[in-house]
Amino acid sequence: MNQTPAALNSNPPGGSAMKKAIAPAAGALVGTSAMVLLVELARSGALEQYKDLLAPLIGWGPGLAILGGFLWLAHSYAPPLIESQRSTAMALQKLADTVEHNDSHQHDLVLAMQVNSDKLEQLRSTVADLQEHVLKGSG
Secondary structure, three states: OOOOHHHHOOOOOOHHHHHHHHHHHHHHHHHHHHHHHHHHHHHHOOOHHHHHHHHHHHHHHHHHHHHHHHHHHHHHHHHHHHHHHHHHHHHHHHHHHHHHHHHHHHHHHHHHHHHHHHHHHHHHHHHHHHHHHHHHHHO
16 A cells, blocks of 8 residues: 555656647548548538538638637747746846835935035045144144
C-alpha cells in the first residue's frame, strides 16, 4: 500500500505534449477525409441536386476556414498574451510607484540639506563676526 508520488500520477510524463501534437494531425486527417469524400460524391453525381446549396459553400469555404483558423489562434494565444501584458503593466506600475516614493524622499533630503546649508552660512557669519570682535579686542 506504500505508493510513491509517481505511482499516484496516472498520466505519463509528456502526455499533455503528446495530446497537443496529435490534435492538429487528427484535424488534418479528418479535413482531408472530408474533402476526399466530397470529391468522390461530386464525381458520382450524388451532389447534383444540391448544386445550388454547395456552390456558396465552396466559394466561401476557404475564407471561412481561414477565419476559423484565425479565431482558433486568437482563442489559444490571446489569454496568455493578455495575462503577460497585465503582469508587465503591474510591474511597471510598481516601479513607477517606487521611483515616485524615492523621489519624494530625495526631495525631503534636498530641503533638509538646504536648511542645514543656510544654518551653516549663518554660523559662519557669526563665527566671522566673533573672530573679528576678538581680534579687535586683543589688538
